[in-house]
Every structure is written in structure tokens, then in C-alpha cells.
Amino acid sequence: MIEVKNVTKLYAGKAVVDGLSFSIGKGETLVILGTSGSGKTTMLKMINRLIEPSSGQILINGVDNSNVKLEELRRQIGYVIQSIGLFPHYTIEQNIGLIPTLLGWEKDKIQKRVLELIKLLGLDPEMMPRKPENLSGGQQQRVGIARALAADPPIVLLDEPFGALDPITRHQIQLEFKNLEAILNTTMVLVTHDVVEAITLGDRICLMDEGRIQQIGTAKELIFRPANDFVKHFFNANSLQLALSVLSKKDITPYLPEVASGISSDDNTMVLSLMEEHEDMSEHILHAFYQASRNMKK
Amino acid sequence: MQAIRDFIGFIGENSAELLEQTLEHLWLTLIALMIATAIGLSLGILITRVRGLSSSVIGFVNAVQTIPSIALLGFMIPLLGIGEVPAIVALFLYALLPIVRNTFAGIEEVEPGIKEAARGMGLSNRQLLLKVELPLALPVIFAGIRTAFVINVGVATLCALIAAGGLGEFIFRGLTTNNTYMILAGAIPAALMALVFDFILGKIQQHILSLIKPLAVGLGVIIVGFSSFYLFQNNQKPAFTGGFPSEFIYRGDGYQGLKAHYDLQLETVELEIGLMYQALKNEKVDVISGFSTDGRIETFNLRVLEDDKQYFPPYHATALVSGQTLEKYPELREVFARLGDRISDKKMAQLNNRVDKDKLSPKKAAEEFLANEGFKTDAVKEGEADIIIGSKNFTENYILAQMFKILIENYTSLTVETKLGFGGTKLVFDALDNGEIDLYPEYTGTGLLVLLNASEEERKSIQYDKLSVLNYVKKEIRDRHGMEWMPPLGFNNTFALMMREEQAEELNIKTISDLSEYLKNQ
Numbered sequence: 086m087i088e089v090k091n092v093t094k095l096y097a098g099k100a101v102v103d104g105l106s107f108s109i110g111k112g113e114t115l116v117i118l119g120t121s122g123s124g125k126t127t128m129l130k131m132i133n134r135l136i137e138p139s140s141g142q143i144l145i146n147g148v149d150n151s152n153v154k155l156e157e158l159r160r161q162i163g164y165v166i167q168s169i170g171l172f173p174h175y176t177i178e179q180n181i182g183l184i185p186t187l188l189g190w191e192k193d194k195i196q197k198r199v200l201e202l203i204k205l206l207g208l209d210p211e212m213m214p215r216k217p218e219n220l221s222g223g224q225q226q227r228v229g230i231a232r233a234l235a236a237d238p239p240i241v242l243l244d245e246p247f248g249a250l251d252p253i254t255r256h257q258i259q260l261e262f263k264n265l266e267a268i269l270n271t272t273m274v275l276v277t278h279d280v281v282e283a284i285t286l287g288d289r290i291c292l293m294d295e296g297r298i299q300q301i302g303t304a305k306e307l308i309f310r311p312a313n314d315f316v317k318h319f320f321n322a323n324s325l326q327l328a329l330s331v332l333s334k335k336d337i338t339p340y341l342p343e344v345a346s347g348i349s350s351d352d353n354t355m356v357l358s359l360m361e362e363h364e365d366m367s368e369h370i371l372h373a374f375y376q377a378s379r380n381m382k383k
Numbered sequence: 384m385q386a387i388r389d390f391i392g393f394i395g396e397n398s399a400e401l402l403e404q405t406l407e408h409l410w411l412t413l414i415a416l417m418i419a420t421a422i423g424l425s426l427g428i429l430i431t432r433v434r435g436l437s438s439s440v441i442g443f444v445n446a447v448q449t450i451p452s453i454a455l456l457g458f459m460i461p462l463l464g465i466g467e468v469p470a471i472v473a474l475f476l477y478a479l480l481p482i483v484r485n486t487f488a489g490i491e492e493v494e495p496g497i498k499e500a501a502r503g504m505g506l507s508n509r510q511l512l513l514k515v516e517l518p519l520a521l522p523v524i525f526a527g528i529r530t531a532f533v534i535n536v537g538v539a540t541l542c543a544l545i546a547a548g549g550l551g552e553f554i555f556r557g558l559t560t561n562n563t564y565m566i567l568a569g570a571i572p573a574a575l576m577a578l579v580f581d582f583i584l585g586k587i588q589q590h591i592l593s594l595i596k597p598l599a600v601g602l603g604v605i606i607v608g609f610s611s612f613y614l615f616q617n618n619q620k621p622a623f624t625g626g627f628p629s630e631f632i633y634r635g636d637g638y639q640g641l642k643a644h645y646d647l648q649l650e651t652v653e654l655e656i657g658l659m660y661q662a663l664k665n666e667k668v669d670v671i672s673g674f675s676t677d678g679r680i681e682t683f684n685l686r687v688l689e690d691d692k693q694y695f696p697p698y699h700a701t702a703l704v705s706g707q708t709l710e711k712y713p714e715l716r717e718v719f720a721r722l723g724d725r726i727s728d729k730k731m732a733q734l735n736n737r738v739d740k741d742k743l744s745p746k747k748a749a750e751e752f753l754a755n756e757g758f759k760t761d762a763v764k765e766g767e768a769d770i771i772i773g774s775k776n777f778t779e780n781y782i783l784a785q786m787f788k789i790l791i792e793n794y795t796s797l798t799v800e801t802k803l804g805f806g807g808t809k810l811v812f813d814a815l816d817n818g819e820i821d822l823y824p825e826y827t828g829t830g831l832l833v834l835l836n837a838s839e840e841e842r843k844s845i846q847y848d849k850l851s852v853l854n855y856v857k858k859e860i861r862d863r864h865g866m867e868w869m870p871p872l873g874f875n876n877t878f879a880l881m882m883r884e885e886q887a888e889e890l891n892i893k894t895i896s897d898l899s900e901y902l903k904n905q
Binding site: 133135155156157158159160162164166167168169170171172173174183184187229232233242 | 494495496497498499500501502503504505506507510514515518519592
């Protein structure tokens with residue numbers, strides 16, 4: 086779907102993005118993770134050409150994105166940013182319906198689509214005629230996401246989308262977002278510096294530092310088989326919590342003793358939930374988890 | 384109470400003219416504002432797109448704002464002549480700064496996140512501007528337009544000085560003819576106009592987003608209406624025009640009397656004294672009322688028309704001194720006695736030319752002249768002033784004031800301060816009457832007709848010669864105001880009509896009667 090080929094971006098002679106290559110499959114969610122200054126946002130913005138690369142190519146469905154007319158390119162790529170950027174002089178309905186309007190959809194169709202998205206994102210249809218200033222931060226970000234999805238774009242780019250929200254709202258929206266049906270088949274690139282967010286939302290994680298990819302792979306791969314010291318240190322700080330949030334029943338089953346083999350939960354249940362569901366077995370589960378973590382690092 | 388009744392009476396008598404001036408004023412202001420809005424908005428948008436230009440464009444409009452309005456109007460005359468066009472251009476230039484600056488700032492201040500989201504979603508530059516930046520910057524832009532309007536209402540009063548009309552006509556005429564009601568009749572509507580429009584525009588600003596469409600349509604209609612009115616107006620330009628300062632047009636010894644005396648059939652426009660000669664030289668007008676000792680008569684090669692039916696009274700210059708000051712410093716009498724009859728018409732004209740043509744400062748010119756005449760000029764006085772000298776705002780008055788200062792400081796122990804350039808006879812005379820200044824250079828003819836406001840009968844009872852007029856004003860000013868006329872300096876700087884030498888030669892006009900004949904035969 087998206088293919089990044091040897092892309093470099095120089096600012097004043099210094100490479101902010103340094104010869105990056107990777108590809109993202111259709112329907113996949115790739116999280117670009119890194120500290121500030123790692124080049125992750127620059128990389129993201131080169132996909133919809135808010136920033137033009139100094140060299141290299143970005144192919145979308147096999148077509149070089151620099152050959153597509155700028156407005157056309159951007160209208161098929163949803164874009165969500167941390168500051169949301171809702172138009173304060175537009176109503177919620179106008180904000181969400183903006184791209185369909187620019188694309189020349191019919192009024193009825195736009196109205197229907199807006200209502201559909203409002204419901205999908207758990208918003209109240211009564212807020213449609215209101216202005217963004219009357220909404221809470223969480224509601225505004227939901228509208229921001231709805232706006233990005235309005236024309237059903239095949240690709241959505243998200244730049245620290247939940248960064249400005251308080252931790253509880255953030256966590257809730259993250260979970261809602263992960264399970265959003267409307268984006269099941271959407272290819273997504275999400276930039277964040279939040280490790281937990283990366284693990285929660287990403288099919289794969291691309292960890293960047295100083296303009297280069299340090300490691301690209303699933304959360305498990307990055308946590309348990311770090312490619313270098315940087316990756317190791319990056320996840321080390323709270324590795325136990327991270328391990329808990331990436332390992333599921335399937336991963337620890339081989340290490341469970343006979344007595345616990347009868348646990349009836351689903352294979353994909355996370356270790357923490359597993360312990361809650363089977364309090365009597367928690368000691369065995371914890372033991373198996375410890376074994377599994379140790380062996381995964383080998 | 385009586386004063387208020389008088390004022391209301393004055394307004395009633397002059398209501399037609401007042402209405403006309405108010406409309407003229409509003410028209411000048413609005414048309415300039417519209418042009419400034421169109422161009423200022425475009426410039427403001429341009430410099431948000433082409434960043435390299437922003438500092439030079441903002442620098443330019445800032446610089447324009449610092450030019451004193453009367454100087455800007457002066458620059459306009461050689462380029463655009465007199466009347467409404469240069470006035471509108473000047474107003475336009477003044478309105479530019481707030482509009483350009485606020486457009487630029489308004490667009491710049493749109494939250495970067497909103498612009499990024501808009502671009503990221505695929506809005507073209509045009510859509511970004513029209514759908515996002517301009518609507519969001521509108522309240523700030525509108526505030527700029529509002530500021531520009533208030534500035535323009537103020538500056539437009541000055542447009543009366545270059546014959547563009549407006550409420551300034553009443554204000555300046557009132558200032559020069561010692562008529563407070565007239566000043567107020569111009570100043571109050573101008574102030575009200577600024578306040579009322581500021582209020583209305585403020586209300587519009589609060590609801591700017593919903594009002595912008597009807598407003599744009601309304602403005603469009605007004606522009607079309609005004610432009611056709613303007614084109615219609617411009618078609619009726621007379622072939623031969625007189626340009627006179629408002630003081631001359633409305634004072635008793637000025638144009639009204641002259642017109643009757645010689646039966647002149649002349650189209651006239653009001654012009655500021657300092658700009659009048661330039662307007663004549665640049666063929667914007669064909670005859671002006673100058674002063675017979677003006678240095679520019681020679682410089683600009685002008686012909687002074689002879690007052691063959693003796694209309695103008697003599698105007699012998701000297702110091703008009705407050706009685707109290709003379710009592711305190713009687714030595715002043717001696718100083719002015721030294722200067723009595725020492726300056727001829729020719730010498731004064733040359734002296735004026737040293738300033739107007741040779742660009743000497745009035746102070747230097749006065750020093751040079753007094754030194755040549757054998758006076759002491761080198762005293763340096765410091766410390767608190769004993770005497771304050773005022774002057775009106777034209778060259779000769781400046782030079783005389785400086786001359787008085789030098790003489791008093793050299794021939795007495797007194798220290799002198801100057802407060803020069805009062806914008807009219809009324810202002811400087813009031814200052815003397817209130818004790819804000821101690822003396823200023825004045826002319827006997829002006830004393831007769833403006834300060835004493837001599838009636839038709841009184842004037843007829845006096846012979847128009849040097850001594851009769853001097854004796855009359857000496858006695859009357861002492862009786863009525865407790866002021867003293869010093870001995871005349873010698874020259875007679877009377878009002879005189881003047882034309883360009885070539886044109887006067889071509890039309891064979893030597894006297895005012897010739898001019899009257901020529902105009903009748905046209």
C-alpha cells in the first residue's frame with residue numbers, strides 16, 4: 086500500500102530523516118515511535134507531502150506520490166493532528182463534512198455520512214450545529230477523527246492524535262479507536278512518543294532515533310528481541326508493565342503447570358486480564374509469564 | 384445659555400452648507416477607505432505569501448503614516464493638483480497602515496494547527512485563504528478598517544486646505560475669521576461622525592462573520608453610486624479658477640468685498656496659504672491672493688495685479704504687545720522704536736526670499752538682515768524666559784518674530800522664548816489676549832478688519848492710508864483689549880491678486896479691473 090524507498094530529508098545540510106525504507110501493507114497500522122527530534126513527524130508529513138523529501142521515493146499503491154496533484158493526494162489521505170485543528174468558524178457538521186463538500190458530494194449524502202460518523206464515534210447528534218469551542222477536548226478529537234474519515238480515505242495519517250488529552254480520556258479513546266469498524270480496512274500510520282499507545286494501537290512498530298530506523302517489527306519483537314542497545318534501553322524503563330501488556334494466554338500456555346491447563350479463557354486474553362479472571366491461579370499464571378518473558382528474550 | 388442659543392442659531396442659518404460639507408466629508412472618507420481596504424487587503428495577503436516583502440511593505444506604510452498630513456498634501460499638489468483626487472490619495476495612504484498591518488497580523492495569527500489541518504486535508508492555497516484564513520482573520524482585519532476610518536475622519540478635515548471641501552472648511556474658516564461657532568459647527572459633526580461610525584462598525588465587528596455578505600453587497604452598491612457621482616462631478620471643471628485661503632475668502636476685506644468692488648465673476652476654491660503658490664505655479668489655479676512682499680512672487684515669476692480701484696487697506700506690520708507686558712518691561716518700546724521704518728517693501732520681499740527660495744531658516748535670515756543693518760545680533764541668553772513671542776504660520780511672520788527676539792535679547796537684559804506657527808489670526812490673537820504670549824507680529828489692516836471687526840460704516844469713515852488706519856487700530860485695540868501697537872516697521876504687506884507672468888502677459892491683464900473685464904468676456 087505504502088512503500089517508502091530510501092527517503093532522506095535534509096534541513097540546513099543535516100539529515101533529519103536519513104535514508105528510510107519500509108513498507109506498510111493494506112489495512113495495517115504502523116506506529117512510528119520515537120522521542121522528539123527523532124524525525125518521526127517529518128517522515129509522516131512526507132507521505133502527504135506537507136514536507137517534500139530531499140531524495141528518495143514514496144509509492145502509494147505503486148504510484149510515486151510526487152506525481153499526484155497535491156490536493157488530490159491529500160484528499161484521499163485522512164489527517165489527524167494533536168492540536169486537532171477544527172475550524173472554529175464552522176459547526177461540527179460543517180467540520181466533518183468539509184472534505185466530502187470539497188469533493189462535490191451531494192448534500193443528502195454528506196448529511197447521512199456525517200450522522201453515521203457521529204454515531205460511530207460515540208458523539209451526540211445534537212452537537213452537530215454547535216461550534217467546536219463548546220466541546221470538550223475528547224469530543225473535539227473524536228470530531229477530528231470523524232473529519233479525517235469522512236470521505237472514507239484508504240489511508241489515514243495520525244500525528245500524536247491523543248497527545249493533548251488527559252490520561253483517562255486518552256486511554257478510552259485509544260481503545261474505542263482500536264475497535265472502530267470504520268477503519269478495519271484502512272491503512273494507518275500513527276506517530277507517537279508514547280510506548281503504551283504504540284503497543285496498544287500498532288500492528289507493527291517502527292522505532293526511530295536520529296532520523297534512522299532502529300528496529301521495525303511487532304511489539305513483542307521489539308520488547309523481547311531488541312535489535313540494538315537503543316531499542317533495549319528505550320523499552321527497559323518499564324519492561325515488566327510492557328511485557329504484561331503484550332503477552333497473552335497463547336504466549337504463556339506452554340509454561341502453565343498441569344493444574345492450570347483447564348483455564349477456559351480465549352487465547353488472546355492478556356496476562357493481566359487472565360489473572361483477574363482466575364484469581365485462584367494467579368500465582369501459576371505469574372510464574373508462567375516470567376518463564377515466557379525470559380525465553381522470549383533468547 | 385445665550386452662547387448656546389447663538390450657536391444653534393448659527394447652525395440653523397448654515398444648515399444647508401453644513402449638510403453639504405458633512406456629506407463631502409463622509410464621501411472623501413469612505414471612498415478613500417474603500418480603495419484602502421481593497422488595496423490594503425491585497426497587500427496584506429500578498430505579504431503573508433511572499434514573506435520577503437513583508438518588512439519592506441510594512442516599513443513603507445509605516446513611513447507614510449509618519450509624514451505630517453499637511454506635508455503629504457503638499458507633496459500631492461505637483462503630482463495630482465488640488466481638489467478631491469489628491470485629498471483621496473492622501474487619505475488612502477493614511478488608511479493603508481492599519482489595514483495592511485491588521486490583515487497581515489490577522490492571517491499570521493490563525494492557529495498553525497488549523498492551517499496545517501486544512502492543508503493536510505487537501506485544501507488548495509485559494510481555499511485555505513478564502514475558507515480558513517480570511518474568515519478567521521476577519522475580526523482583526525475589520526478592527527484595522529475601523530481604525531483607518533477614524534483616522535480618515537480626522538485627516539479629512541485638512542483636505543479643506545487643498546480645495547477638497549469637507550468639514551475642515553468650517554473649521555479653518557472659523558479659525559481665521561475669529562468665529563468660534565463656525566469652528567464648532569465643523570468640529571462637532573466631525574467628532575460625532577467618528578464616534579457614531581466607530582460605534583456602528585464596532586457593532587458590525589462583533590457579528591462580522593454573519594454580516595460579511597450583506598456588508599459586501601452594500602459596499603459594492605455604495606462604491607458604484609459614489610463613483611458615478613464622482614465622475615459626474617469631475618466633468619464640471621471651470622476654465623479659469625481662483626485659489627484663495629479660507630481666511631481671504633471669508634474675511635471682511637477678502638474675496639467677498641473684492642468680488643463686489645470689482646464685479647469679479649470667478650470660480651474659486653479654498654487652498655492652504657503655504658500650498659497656494661505651488662498650486663498657481665503648477666497651473667492648478669490661475670489666480671491667487673498672495674501678499675505683496677512675498678518672496679515667491681519673484682521666485683515663481685508671478686505678476687501682482689494692481690489694485691486700481693483701491694480695495695485693499697494698507698497692511699503695515701509691527702509688533703502687537705500686551706499692555707501688561709509693556710508696563711512690566713517699558714524698555715520694549717525703545718527696542719521697537721529702533722526698528723521703526725527700517726524695512727522697505729523690497730527689503731522684506733528679499734528677506735522672505737532668503738527663506739522661501741534660499742532655504743535659510745527664518746532665524747538665520749533675521750540675523751543676517753539685522754547684522755547688515757548694523758544691529759547687534761550676538762547676545763546669547765539662557766534661563767527662564769521673561770517674554771514669549773508668538774507668530775502666525777507663514778514665512779514673513781516667522782522672520783519678524785525671530786527679528787523681535789534677537790533685538791530684545793541684544794538691547795535689553797530680557798530673555799525671550801518663541802511659540803511660533805499659530806494656525807490663524809484668531810489663535811495667535813487669543814493667545815495674546817489670554818497672556819499665553821506677550822507679543823506677535825501683526826498688520827494694521829488685519830487689526831482693522833479681523834481683530835476689531837470694523838463695520839462697513841466704520842471702514843468707510845477711515846481713509847485707507849497708513850496713518851489713518853494705524854491711528855484707528857492703535858486707539859481701538861488699546862481701548863478694547865489693552866494692547867499696544869508698536870511703530871510700523873516700514874513695509875506694507877497688503878493682500879494682492881497675482882497670476883503667472885506668462886499667462887497675465889498673454890491675456891494682457893495688469894490690474895484687477897483687467898481681470899474682471901477678461902472674466903466677463905469669457
